[in-house]
Each structure stands twice: as structure tokens, then as C-alpha cells.
Amino acid sequence: MSIPVNDLIERYPIIKKMMKLEPVFWQNQGVLPPHFPINGVDIDIIKDAAERFDRFKPFLMTAFHEYKQTNGEVESPLIKIPNMKKAIEKNFATSIKGNLYLKSDDMLPVAGSIKARGGFHEVFSIAEKIAHKHHLLKSKEDDYSYLLQPSCREVFSQYSIGVGSTGNLGLSIGMMSSKLGFNVTVHMSVEAKRWKKELLRQNGVEVIEYESDYSEAIKNGREQCSKNKNCYFIDDENSVELFAGYAVAALRLKEQLEKEQITVDVNHPLFVYLPCGVGGGPGGVTFGLKAVFKGAVHCFFAEPTHSPAMLMGLVTKKHR
């Protein structure tokens, strides 16, 4: 049921500013200590996803020279950025307690964004299912680099993966799916960066571009995929597999903080600022962080003023 916009503004005055594209800050007064499962999703998904990443390490090391160097680890550095801290303090005439770090997911090999976590994980999960169905793998202890054998590619080539993307999700899913031998189609809006489209095409990915908006790309992709029973459509708004992959970031961040001897507890809280699009990425990371650090972590989503969908969902409690 839709609510007249004037009623919404009356109930939630911040919406007026949002409509004028003014930057706003909103703090959720209703935040409770995390209580799992949340909407039926329990913390087991994090451990499962982390173990899946571990199983695919030998595959990654063999498939990509970039991952040979990281021993198959899909991880990004945590970088101290004191100059950024100074610049923010100066710009906003404020002082920031504690240290400022950048979790540099742009440096994640092959995908170059947070989408490496979610996208790779979902493709791995699909590949694993198919591999077991076709008896390519006998157990979870198998050496997964075997999946690069021509006989395995032959099996994967009978399956399709589709995804709608403004850029990075398509890059992550396209690169990994094509490496395994899947038929992969990325439905992209025209704004997506040209080099991303070209890189995908060079890797045998079919890229379909849409003049109209992004939701059109998704709709079309989903429809096309639904006609083929061997097609998996990856949905960045509703996929638990993507979400689980993102959540693994929290386990690794915990290790990195420990290595730097940074204490995180209620007296030493961790504040995390997450760039947000549709919310699956930052949502997954937040889910993981809350599972790991409980009440000691505070997460803030940063959205463009032109697409405050997450804020709208939280403010109105519609959650969509």
C-alpha cells in the first residue's frame, strides 16, 4: 500500500530534506543489541561462507596469478590514513578520537571491489552444487583446482549465470564464472564504465547494455534466465549467498585488528562507515560485524543523496 507523500513528510520530516537532495545524517534510535537469527538468517552463514572461500583457495591460486601471490586468500589491506583524518578534522572543524583506517577493498584482486567477497562466493556456491551433482568432487577435502580441468569446464558450460549490474557486481561474477567455464551474461546499464565492459567481453562474458535504467536491466536479465532451467540469476537485493560472502569481511577484519593490537570492546568501540548502493554489500558486512563485535561496533551507511533507498527503508521502517 502506498502512502501519500505529504503524510510521509509529516511523519518523517527528514524526507523533506532528502527530496531536496540535501545531505542528511540520521541515527537509528531503535538500534537494539543484535539478536540472531535476523529475518531467519543466522550467523552460521558466515562460517559456512568462510569455509567455502578456504576450499576454493587452491582453485584461485591456480586460476589467477594474482591469487597465487595471496595464497588464495580473498582479502584486502587495512591501511592507517592519518592524513585523511587530519583533513576531515580540518574540514569539519572537529576532532576525531582514535585512529582512522581504510579497508581497501578496491585492492581485492581480479574484482577490484567489495563485490569480490559476495560475487565470488555466490559463484563458488553454484559451482560446488553443480560439481557435486555431476560427481566432479567427492568431498569437501578435495583439491578444488581440479575444477579447472577441461572435463569440469565441459560440465559448467552446460549452465548459465546471469546478473544485472551497474558495474562491479558484473565484473566480479563475470570474471569468476567465465574462469570456471559457465555461460555468463551481465546485464548492464549504460553508465557502467567502459573498461569494465571491455574486460568482461575479453574474458568471454556476454555483456548486454541497457539504455533505460538499471531496474530494466535486472528485469530483463531475470526473465531471460527464468526461461532456462540451467540458468542461475544472481540477485543483488535478495541473495543470501552474496550477503554471506560479504559478511566474511568481518572475520578477516577481526584478525587484522588483532594483528595491529587494536582492542575493540564496549569501551573501545569500532565505528565503520560503509558506502551503500542497494544495501546488500554493507548489509552483509554489518551482519558479520555485529556477529563478531556485538554491541562494540557501530555501523553507518553512506549513500548518494540521489539514491537514498536504504535510508528511506530505515526511516519509514518499510525496509524496502
Ligand SMILES: *Cc1c(COP(=O)(O)O)cnc(C)c1O
Ligand atoms: C556495490 C558497491 C557498494 C555498495 O554495495 P550495495 O550492495 O550496492 O549496497 C559500495 N562500494 C562499491 C565500490 C561497490 O561496488
